[in-house]
Amino acid sequence: MIRTLLASLIALICAVAPLTAAEGSPAAAALAEADRLVAVYNPDLLARVPGEKKPLTAIENPFMGEPASDVAAKVRETTWLSSLVFLPFLILPQVLLLYVIFKFRDRKDGRRPATFTGNHTLEIIWTAIPCVALLLVAVPVWKLAWWMELPPVERATDGMRVEVIGRQYMWDYKYLKLGGSDDRDGEKPVEVISNSALVPAPLVLVKDRVVSLDMTSTDVNHAWWIPAFGVKQDAMAGRHTYAWFKPTKTGFYKGQCAELCGEGHGIMLISAVVVEAEQFRSEWLPLKRQESEVNGVISALRPAQPDAAAVTAAVKAFLAKGDTPERRTALHFWVANHFAVAGRNRSGLTRDQFASHASTWRGAVAAAAL
């Protein structure tokens, strides 16, 4: 999927973003790398390639395709099993109904209606058989419900713990524990703060690493739901609810808030990215750890007509605190992210105007960083 995204991304850049930095220069390479990262960690930002009808990302059906989490896989198994057990109770009445309709229609042939009004044997049968069917389903449901309650032992040793905070109409995440060996002693928890309902900051997860979610809300009730993971939990003010799952497939996942929370309910989107442990460690964590430091540059870029001197000064100040390839990648990533999330119509520009605005100022940042 990432390869498709990249291809579309390059098409997008060629179409709308003539870079001011020269082809093949280090500045251009840095910008391209930033674009690649945006495509991985927030593909919603590139919702549509101009001229193409299909969106870049699709929502995954929790009951079809390769399951995206262990919970989804088990839930799917139980769904098919119980559907199979219940299916006769869906089909049988329909078949009997059709039979009765055709067989016992009054054909005005003088047939007398039957006169029976009860049959104990029949009544016992159609009371007992559903009971047996319910018992058949009761056992796997019992097992699965307890399995979903108590996550496997990895959670304690290796898992990730994230506090999920809903607010009208965005989701914030606080990594209480990163899991694996990614936690640093004494470090503040890594936080993901959204600033747009429509383009949510994604929760980044690691493939095959159990994640437990502690959910709460600062205002009304919300519900965190990514269908592909088979997990939904209400987030409520004054309460902590809890869910866990183990993502088993890399990719980008999305969902919508699932508890009516006000006028922005429908556009209170949720997104998550599942990456390999190595990518998480060497790519995303460094980006996150530099995020707050890039803020100076971002605020210089925020005005509709940024001040070139201020932008250059902010970039220089950022690099003065440390000039490593990691920090440079982060700089370009967060700048690219800023332009995408801010939205083009915010500044009242047309699409082309905004594209040139964004590429001008991304180029300016790249130039200042040289």
Place this chain on the structure above:
Amino acid sequence: MSSVSHTAEPAPLPLVKRYTGVMDWLTTVDHKKIGMMYFWFVVVMGLIGGAFAGAIRFQLAMPAATVEAIQAAHMDAANLPASLFSDNRHLYNQVLTMHASVMIFFTIIPGFIAFANYIVPLMIGARDMAFPKMNAFGFWLLIPSAILMMSSFFVQGGAAASGWTAYPPLSLQGAGTDPGQDMWIMGVHLAGVSSILAAVNFITTIISLRAPGMTWSRLPLFAWATLFVSIIQLVATPVLAAAVTMVLMDRNFGTGFTKASMGGDPVLYQHIFWFYSHPAVYIMILPGFGAISHIFAAFSRKLTFGYWSMVWATGSIAGLGFAVWAHHMFTAGMPTELQLYFTYASLAIGVPTGIKVFSWLATMWGGTIRFTTAMKFACGFISLFVMGGFGGLILALVPIDKTLHDSYFVVGHFHMVLVGGSVMLLFAMTYYWWPKMSGRFLSERVGWWVFWLMFLGTLITFFAMHLSGAAGMARRVPVFFEDFKFSNHLTTGGYILTFLSALLFFIDLIASYFKDSRKVVGNDPWKVNDVQQSFEWATSCPPPVYNFEKVPPIPVIDPAPKHGSAGH
């Protein structure tokens, strides 16, 4: 028993008639006139509620109803494609709240009360309800209730927009400035009082006004169902009043029942709310279960199969209904033990429901079936209700509900049982009893279209909703992911069919008053009295004031004879 034999001609009752025309309707305490007013109130409210549904479908059918379209507009200066509520999502929430409130409080619940009011006293051989004035009062409470809710669209901040469930803290927002939610709560209170008064009246009527010989073992199943439902209403409705009063107090009087910041708990509200609102689901279907037994028997020319197991099944559904409420809140967080208890209790309701379905089929078995429109709706009901029930069994399983809860799968499920169930039942009852109530037939030819449009429309609309939900579409959203476009368009297409059906029905209903060819002749136009154990076909169509000139004789047929013995 089609004609009542008179041994001695009684003196006609001295009727005191104070008013005529409009004033007569405004002051009447006659259960038939009140039943008729309920009926027309329900028809009008059903059309309004249906129009709200239309507004929702219209929004979801528009190109700007996808998340991707809105995201693209956010990214680009390209204009957002038009949609009904794209500039006013708050209004969308108001409309969906009112759609549910109107359909539940003013259409389906009073819909069954309309028939119970008109038919139950006739069935049991009573001359009126036990408390005629209270009966009138109960109806007239619904009018201010409906006006309060509807007019709240025009106040500051608009109508209530927190869903018919009114979960706090969302329903607490706008307190002090926007009175819409408060008006909604007062409307619910009035509708609740109306419900309770009706319940008291039905219980008393059925217990004490049965004609001599109408013993408990001969009580018509519709009267049994009304009795059970009235008990549910009497016990559960005050609990709803308590729940919405907590919100009212929290909004206006500084209490903190549901405010976490004051030591309250929003989940407390949810438990109390669903303690009413799950039994309310049965208030919305059990009376129809009772009525449909009469229709199957009537048009199969057989007696109802398994009378006592029908009664017990209805009773146990009513009882179990009080013990399953938390299956509406599986994602709100509760101990696994409780989740499993509510799962199993919910599944258990499937057993008595299955007994009823199989008994209806057995009632038809071996009969000589006439497919009148009423009978078509009754058969359509079985088909659709069983589908809705299947979805319900899946939703009851807590691990699966964690995926499907608050998705369109739930919306599809409860509409399949409410439209495929309750509304089909109401149509069947209307076609069956309209000749008795108005003295006019509804057109069987139009009825063919009304049935097939409604049946196919319901099937398509709500089956497609199941698909959207299983694929991951959330409830109560004005925009959805592009992946759900196909199933949403299917839903909208189905809606158009049901809308046409309702429109045709409405026109035919009006037309029935104006065509002389529609006039009913005789007491028993369907020729069904010999397979009914009730009195309603033993009096004229429509019945005279006070129903029976003379207390009807004991029914000659025993609805629960020993096995093997002939019914008649």
